[in-house]
Amino acid sequence: MKKVLIPLSVLPILFLLAYGFWTDPSFVPSPLIEKPAPPFALTLFDGGDLSLDGLRGKVVVVNFWASWCFPACYDEAPVLEGAWRAYKDRDVVVVGVNVQDTEKAAREFMDRFQFTFPNGPDPQGKISIDYGVYGIPETFVLDKEGRIAFKHVGAVTANVLTTQIEGLLRRAPQVEESTGGHEREA
Amino acid sequence: MTAQLGNIALWIALVIAVYGAAAAVIGHRRQGSALLESAYGAVLVHCALVTVALLSLEYALITSDFSIRYVAFNSSRNYPVWYKIAGLWGALEGSLLLWAWMQATLAAQVIIMYRRKHRDFLPYVSAVLMGISAFFLLVLLIPANPFEQHFPVPADGQGLNPLLEDTSMLVHPLLLYSGYVGFTVPYAFAMAALITGSLREEWLYITRRWAITAWMFLTAGIVYGGWWSYHVLGWGGYWAWDPVENASFMPWLVATAYIHSVMTQEKRGMLKIWNLTLISLTFALVIFGTFLTRSGILNSVHAFTQGAVGYFFLAFLAVILLSTVTLLTLRADQLKTEGTVDSFLSRESAFLFNNLLLVIFCFTVFLGTIFPLLAEAVRGVKVSVGAPYFNYVAGPIALGLLFLMGVGPVIPWRGGSWGSLRRNLLGPGIAGLVAGLLAFTLGIRESWIVTTYALAVFVSAVVVQEYYRGIRARRKSAGEGPIRALGQLFVRNRRRYGGLVVHLGVALLAVGIASSSAFQIEQEGMLKKGEMLEAGMYRVRFDRLTSSEGPTHVKVQGVFTVFNERHEVGEMRPGLRFYQRSQDPIAEVDYWIGFKEDLYLILGSFDRQGDWAVIKLMVNPMVSWIWIGGAIMVLGTVIAMLPTRFLSAASAREKP
Numbered sequence: 017m018k019k020v021l022i023p024l025s026v027l028p029i030l031f032l033l034a035y036g037f038w039t040d041p042s043f044v045p046s047p048l049i050e051k052p053a054p055p056f057a058l059t060l061f062d063g064g065d066l067s068l069d070g071l072r073g074k075v076v077v078v079n080f081w082a083s084w085c086f087p088a089c090y091d092e093a094p095v096l097e098g099a100w101r102a103y104k105d106r107d108v109v110v111v112g113v114n115v116q117d118t119e120k121a122a123r124e125f126m127d128r129f130q131f132t133f134p135n136g137p138d139p140q141g142k143i144s145i146d147y148g149v150y151g152i153p154e155t156f157v158l159d160k161e162g163r164i165a166f167k168h169v170g171a172v173t174a175n176v177l178t179t180q181i182e183g184l185l186r187r188a189p190q191v192e193e194s195t196g197g198h199e200r201e202a
Numbered sequence: 203m204t205a206q207l208g209n210i211a212l213w214i215a216l217v218i219a220v221y222g223a224a225a226a227v228i229g230h231r232r233q234g235s236a237l238l239e240s241a242y243g244a245v246l247v248h249c250a251l252v253t254v255a256l257l258s259l260e261y262a263l264i265t266s267d268f269s270i271r272y273v274a275f276n277s278s279r280n281y282p283v284w285y286k287i288a289g290l291w292g293a294l295e296g297s298l299l300l301w302a303w304m305q306a307t308l309a310a311q312v313i314i315m316y317r318r319k320h321r322d323f324l325p326y327v328s329a330v331l332m333g334i335s336a337f338f339l340l341v342l343l344i345p346a347n348p349f350e351q352h353f354p355v356p357a358d359g360q361g362l363n364p365l366l367e368d369t370s371m372l373v374h375p376l377l378l379y380s381g382y383v384g385f386t387v388p389y390a391f392a393m394a395a396l397i398t399g400s401l402r403e404e405w406l407y408i409t410r411r412w413a414i415t416a417w418m419f420l421t422a423g424i425v426y427g428g429w430w431s432y433h434v435l436g437w438g439g440y441w442a443w444d445p446v447e448n449a450s451f452m453p454w455l456v457a458t459a460y461i462h463s464v465m466t467q468e469k470r471g472m473l474k475i476w477n478l479t480l481i482s483l484t485f486a487l488v489i490f491g492t493f494l495t496r497s498g499i500l501n502s503v504h505a506f507t508q509g510a511v512g513y514f515f516l517a518f519l520a521v522i523l524l525s526t527v528t529l530l531t532l533r534a535d536q537l538k539t540e541g542t543v544d545s546f547l548s549r550e551s552a553f554l555f556n557n558l559l560l561v562i563f564c565f566t567v568f569l570g571t572i573f574p575l576l577a578e579a580v581r582g583v584k585v586s587v588g589a590p591y592f593n594y595v596a597g598p599i600a601l602g603l604l605f606l607m608g609v610g611p612v613i614p615w616r617g618g619s620w621g622s623l624r625r626n627l628l629g630p631g632i633a634g635l636v637a638g639l640l641a642f643t644l645g646i647r648e649s650w651i652v653t654t655y656a657l658a659v660f661v662s663a664v665v666v667q668e669y670y671r672g673i674r675a676r677r678k679s680a681g682e683g684p685i686r687a688l689g690q691l692f693v694r695n696r697r698r699y700g701g702l703v704v705h706l707g708v709a710l711l712a713v714g715i716a717s718s719s720a721f722q723i724e725q726e727g728m729l730k731k732g733e734m735l736e737a738g739m740y741r742v743r744f745d746r747l748t749s750s751e752g753p754t755h756v757k758v759q760g761v762f763t764v765f766n767e768r769h770e771v772g773e774m775r776p777g778l779r780f781y782q783r784s785q786d787p788i789a790e791v792d793y794w795i796g797f798k799e800d801l802y803l804i805l806g807s808f809d810r811q812g813d814w815a816v817i818k819l820m821v822n823p824m825v826s827w828i829w830i831g832g833a834i835m836v837l838g839t840v841i842a843m844l845p846t847r848f849l850s851a852a853s854a855r856e857k858p
Contacts, residue, residue, distance in 0.1 A: 022531045026523040032572065033516055035579045036497065084780045084787070116787060119810050140728070140816070141807055 046148065046167045053078075053158045054146035058113065058136030061123060066111065066134050068162070075103075075184045076158040077110045077177065080144055082117045083125035085152045088171040092153060093129040095174045099181065100133035107160075108181055113138050115152055159184050205270050205349040208258035212349075215251035215306075216339040218244045223332035230325035238325060242313050245328055248335065249310035256303040259296060259348050263289045268359050271352040272296055278361035280753040284372055285362065291375045292362045294496060294511065295348035300375075302338035304383040309335060312387060316408070323405065326394035327387075334386055337518050345510035361754050364781045364788050370430035378423030378450060382488045384416025385453065389485035392478050396529040401536055406464055406477065411843060413464075413481065417457045418839040424450050425711075425832030436789030436804050438724070438820045440828065443592040448571045449491025452564050456484045459560035466553045469615055475534060476557070482526040487564075489519050494571075545617025552610035559602050566595045593719075597650055604657040604712055607705050608634075608664045611698070629667055634660030646720075654716040658709040665702045665709075672699070692841055700842025704835045711831030717824035726806070726818045734765075738821040740801055741765045742774065747812040755779045757790065760805045760815045776805040776817070799823040 053076075057067040068076070079096055081089045100110040112135035114122045119137070126135055138144055147156060150169070157166040157180045166180045222244030229237030259272070263286045268274040276296065277289040291297040309331040316324055342348065362371075388409035395405035427447070428440035441447060460480040466473050497512025545551065570587045612626035638656030646652055669691070676687035691699050725737040729744035742762045749758045759777035763770060777790040794801045799821050806816040 019531050023524050023527040026520075026527055030516065030520050030523070032575060032579060033493065033497075033519070036575050037512060039575070039578055116807055137810075139809060 046164070048148060048156075048164045049167065050163055050165070053156070053162050053164045054143075056113075056143045056146065058111070058134070058138075058143075060134050060136040061114075061119075061126065062134075064134070066136065068111075071109050071111075072162050073160050074107045074109050075160060075181055076162075077108070077181070078113060078147070078156045078158065079110065079153060079172070080113050080115050080138075080147070080149050080155070081125075081153045082115050083121040084117065089125075089153050092155075092171040092173075093125070093131070095172060095177060096155075097129055097131055097133065098174060099177050103181055104133075106185060108185070109134070112136070113143055115141065115144050115149070157181065157184065159187065204258050204262045204267055205351050208255045208262075208349040209343070209347070211251045211254040211258065212339055212343055215248050215255065216336060216343060218248045218251065219332045219336040219339060222248060223329040223336065226325040226329040226332070241325065241328060242317055245309050245313045245332065248332070249306040252299075252303045252306040252335075252339075255342075255349075256290075256299055259299060260287060260290060263287065266359065268357075269351050269353075269355045270348075271350045272348045274352065274356050274359045276362055277359045278754065279358050281361070285367065288366075288371050289362060291379070292366055292371070295342070295346045295350075297375065297379070298338060298342055298346055298511075299348050301379055301383060302335065302342060304379060305331070305335055305338060305386060308383060308387055312390075320404070320408065322398050322400050323391065323394045323408075326397045327390045330390040330393045331386065334390075337514075341511060341514050345514055364755065364779065365434065367754070368430065368434050370426065370434065374423060374426045374430050377419050377426055381416050381418075381420025381423050381450075382453070382492070384412060384419055385457065385481075385485050385488055387412040388416070388481050392481045393526070393529065396478065396526075396533050399533065399536060401474065401533065403468065403471075406467060409481070410461075410464055413457065413484075414461060414839060414843055417454070417461055418836055418843075420450065420454050420457065421832065421839070422836050424454060425829065425835075428832075429829055432825065433791060433793060436791045438722070438802050438804070438818075438822060440718075440825065443567075443570070443589050445571050446491070446495050448567050449487075449494045452567055452571075453484045453487040453491065455560050455564040455567070456480055456487060459557045459564075460484060462553050462560075463557050466550055470550060472550065473557075475530065478530060480557075482522075482530070486519065486522050486526065489515065489522060493519055547613060547620075547623065548617035549610065549613050549615045552606055552613055556603065556606050556610060559599050559606070563596065563599045563603075566599070567592065570595075600712070601650070601653055601657060604654070604661060604709070607708060608657065608661040611668060611702060611705070612664060626667075627664075630660050630663035633663035648720055651716050651720045654712055658713045661705055661709040665706045668702055669699070692844070696844060697842045700838045700840070700844075703838030703841055705838075707831045707834030707836075707838055709831070710827050710834060714824045714827030714831060717827070718822050721823045723821040724818065725820075726816070728814055728816045730814045731812075735817060735819050737819040738799075739767050740819070740821060742803060742817070742819055744815050744817070747808055747815065748775075752779070755781045755788075758805075758808060759790075760808065760817065762803060762817070764801065774801075774803045776803045778805055778808070795826050797824075797826055800825050 053068065055068045057065065060066055077096070077099065079092075081093070083089070096110055096112070099108070104110075110133040112126075112131065112133060114135060114137045117137065122135075122137065147154070153171060155168040155172045155177075156164050157168075157177075159165045165184055168176060222241050225237050225241035225244060229235070229239075229241055259270075261267075262270050262273050263277050264283060266273065266277060266279050266286070272293065272295050273289070276292040277286055281289075289296065291300050309328070312331065313324075313328060316327075320327075361367075391405045391409045391412075395401055424447075427450070431442070432438075432440040457480075460477060463473050463477055463480060467477050493512065493515035496515060570591050573587045608630060609627065612623075614622065634656040637659035638652050641652045641655045646655075669688075672691045673684055673687040676682050676690050677684065680687075680690070682690060723738045725735055727735045729735055731744055731746065734741045734743045742764050745761045745763055747758060747760055749756065751757070757777050757779050759775045762774045762776070764772050764774055772794075774792040774794075776792040778787040779790055780787045789804055789806075792803045800823075802820040802822055804818040804820075806818055808815040
């Protein structure tokens, strides 16, 4: 009788493997969540300068992109521009950081999607390293105190971005509660 | 049209495979030879049909028929024909079709070779093989159909994943799949032995060659994969303990244990259950590896697109594990061992230790691979198990195996006297010690490196000594010339002398791994035009950037002049390739390969105006020993398997 039970010993391994279907291995929580965002300064494509310190008091969306990043960057470009237009009057700034790209291709990309939000290159990859950017695109949402509240890997959707921005706008500046997290990619 | 043909062929093949499996079992039970003959015929027809399906997909790939989704996503009009052909194994659906086809061909080969022999076994072998085929065909028809059509038809295909655009793509997957699929035959024979209860050594003799052949392909595939990783992925390494690398390494470890322990069963009638377990485990690990690669449950550079395929493979794995363990449990009583280990110092006991270490090795790799899953299931935390864990546990086990590799071949069965041991091990032992001391005096202080060198020399010395003694004995007894004597050694005991060559290959490989891990020099820096970066005895100067447009990508190359201590030695041009469909640029490493060391230069990033470049310069010592060692391992396996007839003919030709 005991013999019948021996084959059942393989069940735990099978259950463990089956459990794998419910997890998402590409989701890695960022250690930067709720930490002060690394400061940076950008020389913008339109000639101006932008410093993150100057944006204290605003909700900042920092997006890392490149013209060769297809299709994800192409998918999210209208979303970012849309968010900028919808929220720019409500103390929200969208900042594009162009990574590992040629200037010509980057400008073509911005023309194609008619970007009006500030964009600048990260010529030595220093900003990407500070933010622990692993693959392009990645998007960070910073709260009004300049802390990283949220990180999104892959093409960001309007839904995610709106939820995050609205959440941070509603949050009173002095309350230190976490809304950070991660959206699973569809 | 092509798509319909392929699909119809797959459907009929599935029906015939199921029929063949059922007819084989029923025909055998009822002693109905007509039914049995039809079952064997079904295997051949099934093989022909899968071949039709495979050729259909190849035809679609070569003619760029983008109405088929798979072709549109894995091929491109401007590819050379080799890449079009290789598109077959460029992604999930096609690679499974290739698998199914290899599986079908092996099944047909088994039927053709053995249909007049092994009458008790063959019906069940054929049924198991057809069952496995049916599973792959089902996967090809439902969750991973390579013939799925789509609309609108694009003007051009998307091309392969850029990382796969390399000539290794034409070799590595084929070697690895041949290894994987090859283990289905020994598994089928083992199952047949368990089902029929005909548990004498018959199954072992038949499957030994199949298992060794599969092992050879797996070895070649793994080493070749290391080479691919080394020259394409651009991080200066060849093995990262990635889940999918582990998935190929685990069956290799268990198969290695099997190849050794079958000798114990042949000579002493021991370890019967153990051998059946090992070969079944090898096959289960192959399917487990396929599940890992295709299910997307773990992060890996090899990840395929995911889908329902994972569920199918998990279900298949469940069937294999449950049925195999059940059969083993039921037959355990009939598998009583005949011999016992008489002495601690005997070949049997060396093999026991070898098996113990290999299986522990496999278990630690398994644990490390699935630990992230386990941690998340049990504690809900995200962890990743990196190379340090694996290196830490693998090191001591590998050294133990290296030691046994030297001792094992010279201890007699049933135990030897201390005197004979001394005679066999004194020379090699001294050689090993001298090598270790030499390494130490040359300033190497890491004890594991010194030990690796000492053991590698010890193993090599045992191999040389055994060859020398064998040749000397033949020259004395038969008066043969040295070359003829060597040929005769292969003829008379090709497994032993081939096996020794494999051991020599492993020793070289071990030296290559130890040296390249311990003494790698790595320098990173940002260079303005004309500036130099130094690593070891080399310096490189950044001269300029160039860019060029390839068929599928834009390539930016840095031009660097390389100097050694005294003078200029040449130019290197590492590059970055930018693809439309990839999220990251792909590094194109430039490397010089040498016996002593490789020089390896990677372009990290660059300035738009071409004023500066960030580079990584590496000096990787003795990496080429790994490739040479791998080639020698394959060579040794070929020697061990060459038909005696061939060897006798070759050695007769050398007669004066």
